[in-house]
Amino acid sequence: MHEPFSEQELILFASTAIILVLIILVVAAVLIQHKRKFHHRQQLTDIKNQYEKTLLETELKIQGETLKAISRNLHDNIGSNISTAMLLLYKDDHMDQQEFEPNRKEAISMLDRIVDDLKNIARSLNPAYLTEIGLSEAIRLRVQQLEKTKKYAILFSLNEAPKTLDTEKQLILFYIFQEAINNIATHAKATSMSIGLQYEADRLTMQIKDNGKGIAHTQNKENNNSRGSGLMNMKRHAEMIQGKLVIESTDDHGTGIMITVPNPYRQEANEYTDTINPY
Amino acid sequence: MIIQFLKVFYTIIFVWISGAAAAFALRRLLPFSYRMFAWLIITLSLMLTAAYILSFHNIANHVLFNVFDPIEFFVIPLFYYYQLVSRRLKNIIRVYLCIFPIFVVVNLIWIQNFHQLATLSYVAGAGFTMLLTVAYLWQLYTSDDTDSIFRDPVFWISLAYVFYCAVSIPYLGMLNDLWQKHPVFTRQYYFVMYYGAIIINRIFLTAAFICMNRSVNRS
Numbered sequence: 106m107h108e109p110f111s112e113q114e115l116i117l118f119a120s121t122a123i124i125l126v127l128i129i130l131v132v133a134a135v136l137i138q139h140k141r142k143f144h145h146r147q148q149l150t151d152i153k154n155q156y157e158k159t160l161l162e163t164e165l166k167i168q169g170e171t172l173k174a175i176s177r178n179l180h181d182n183i184g185s186n187i188s189t190a191m192l193l194l195y196k197d198d199h200m201d202q203q204e205f206e207p208n209r210k211e212a213i214s215m216l217d218r219i220v221d222d223l224k225n226i227a228r229s230l231n232p233a234y235l236t237e238i239g240l241s242e243a244i245r246l247r248v249q250q251l252e253k254t255k256k257y258a259i260l261f262s263l264n265e266a267p268k269t270l271d272t273e274k275q276l277i278l279f280y281i282f283q284e285a286i287n288n289i290a291t292h293a294k295a296t297s298m299s300i301g302l303q304y305e306a307d308r309l310t311m312q313i314k315d316n317g318k319g320i321a322h323t324q325n326k327e328n329n330n331s332r333g334s335g336l337m338n339m340k341r342h343a344e345m346i347q348g349k350l351v352i353e354s355t356d357d358h359g360t361g362i363m364i365t366v367p368n369p370y371r372q373e374a375n376e377y378t379d380t381i382n383p384y
Numbered sequence: 385m386i387i388q389f390l391k392v393f394y395t396i397i398f399v400w401i402s403g404a405a406a407a408f409a410l411r412r413l414l415p416f417s418y419r420m421f422a423w424l425i426i427t428l429s430l431m432l433t434a435a436y437i438l439s440f441h442n443i444a445n446h447v448l449f450n451v452f453d454p455i456e457f458f459v460i461p462l463f464y465y466y467q468l469v470s471r472r473l474k475n476i477i478r479v480y481l482c483i484f485p486i487f488v489v490v491n492l493i494w495i496q497n498f499h500q501l502a503t504l505s506y507v508a509g510a511g512f513t514m515l516l517t518v519a520y521l522w523q524l525y526t527s528d529d530t531d532s533i534f535r536d537p538v539f540w541i542s543l544a545y546v547f548y549c550a551v552s553i554p555y556l557g558m559l560n561d562l563w564q565k566h567p568v569f570t571r572q573y574y575f576v577m578y579y580g581a582i583i584i585n586r587i588f589l590t591a592a593f594i595c596m597n598r599s600v601n602r603s
Contacts, residue, residue, distance in 0.1 A: 113562060114569055120554040121577070128518075128550045132543065135521045139533050 159345060160273060163280045167235070170283045174250055175226050182253050183222050190215045225249075240275045241266060241302060244282055248300060251286070257295065263302035268370040270309070274346045278311060278366065281339045281350070285313040285362050288335055293317025295359060309369040314361040320354040339364075393436040395579050398586035403429030405593035417466035418537065418596055424459045425589060428452060446501040453502070454488040457509025460545065464516040467538045473519055480512055500560050507557040514549035517542040537595040544588030551581035 110118070193212035196205050225246055228234050235243050241263050248261045270278075282300075289295050295317035303310040320336070336352060339362070343350035348366040390396070406422040406429075414422065431452045438445040458481065465477045488505045496502050520542045524533055533539045555562075555578055562570040 111566060111569075113558060114566060117554050117558055117562070117573070121551055124550040124554065125547075128546050131518055131521055132546070135525050135533070138525050143532070 156345065159342070160276065163276055163342065167276070167280055167283060170287065171229050174247070175229065178222065178226065178250055178253070183219055186215050186219050186222075190219070235276060235279055236272050239266070240270055240278055243279055244300065244302065247283070247286065257289075258297040260297070260299040262300075264304055266304045266309075266370075267306060270369055271371045274366060274369050277342050277346050277348075278309070278364070278369075281342055281362075281364055282311065282313065284335055284339050289313075289315045289317060289360075293319075293360065307368060309366045310363065311366075312361065312363045314359060316359040319356045319358060320352070320360055321356060389436070389440050392440065395582045395586070396433060396436055398583050398590075399429045399432050402586040402589040402593070405590045409593040409596045412597060414596060415466075417463050420459060421463045421541070422593065422596075424456065424463075425593075428456060447498060450492060450498060450502045450505075453506050454485070454509060457506075457513055458484060460513050461516055463541075464513075464520060468516070468519055468523060470519070470523070473516075477516070484509060484512075496560075501556070503557050503560055507553055510549045510553050510556070513545055514553065517546040517549070521546070535595055535598065537592040540588045540592035540595060544585045544592065547588075548581050548585035551577055 190212040193208040193215070196208075228238065229246070231237070238246075244263075245261065248259055251257055252259055289298060293315050295315035298313065298315040301310075301312040303312070340350050343364050343366075346366055346369075348364050350362065350364045352360065352362050354360040403426050406425040410419060410422050410426075431448055435445040435448045438448070461477050461480055461484075465474055465481075468474060468477075487508060488502070491502055491505045492498060496504055520538060524536075524539060555573065559570070562573075
């Protein structure tokens, strides 16, 4: 019987086929691995872009809120203080120097306060002011502004930060603080609030409490979700910096917001992508 | 006659294209290893043209391959010496570069002689080259670098040689014996399998030289 191929020919075919199959497997493995790496890089880039976008939005929101606060401050405090100072400095014809002296001193101290307020405004208009003055100082200034409105009794407590805070985490925390204060001002109808910043070696806890109506009551009455979406935003931002946000609220007994952020301090370079978990 | 020649040895067109791509790449300022490789491909293109012309006129051309195959499989491992990062592999290449020329001379003088194709030298050189191409692919596999491998000239060179060697090692290794016992099959296999391997090899080499041009343009 005639054989289609000799033994040598079969050896040639078989050895070539085996080598080719092995080579194809190796090349396929390299290509699959490359595709995986490429996909992973794409994901990292997307996450980074999304993170930077949210950060930018946060920065813009903070700037917007700062401008609003400045506007209120100019109108409510500085404007009325200047008017009062002008009135105090007005010297009647039948007023002698001795009578006028207390008015003059009061006006001067008022003008001193106005100058301080204007300095604070000038500082807060600087886009990098949060980074420059730090989270604690920014919150303290905001608390001072709130106190001047005389709408709230504010209890403010903080301890000293052991290290410099991470810039981005600081920005997000200040955004959450501002959002919480806005919620209180807009919805809670509170008369007092307590604000606390507790720095520890490996974490930072920020607490904001009010004695207002509570979240459920507010939402039922106002029949909108604006406060709900604000709270969701705060949670989303907290997750971006691996923070844990807890909200406690009871009807007519106020709302408490507590955020705990692990490792909030400035870290070595290139750890950025590993520590951020935007969503 | 030229048409007749091109009909039989049409793979020479791919050889010329890769040679032209290598010459084109040499216009740029390339690293030493790339320049060396480009010169090798130009030389081999000229050698293959000469070998095909000899074959077309029924003149034995194995002497050309006996001379240029060892050069090819000396230069390619030297090229990989610059591309691989593993110190152990670099040491192995150093040892190979010392031993291989000695083996080629010994094979040509005492084992297979000049009268036939030096298949042992070919198998040794091509086998080692194939191992180096696989080593480079493994290097890409384990690398943390996320740049596209399709823009890496060495990736294309590795693909070119891994497939070429996979087909040519068994065939050329057995060629002397096959040619004596099964000349018809050997000739048919040459025109189908070996031609296919040459075409793939030269297409990938052309891609490698295009990548060299692009990478130089980008930098």
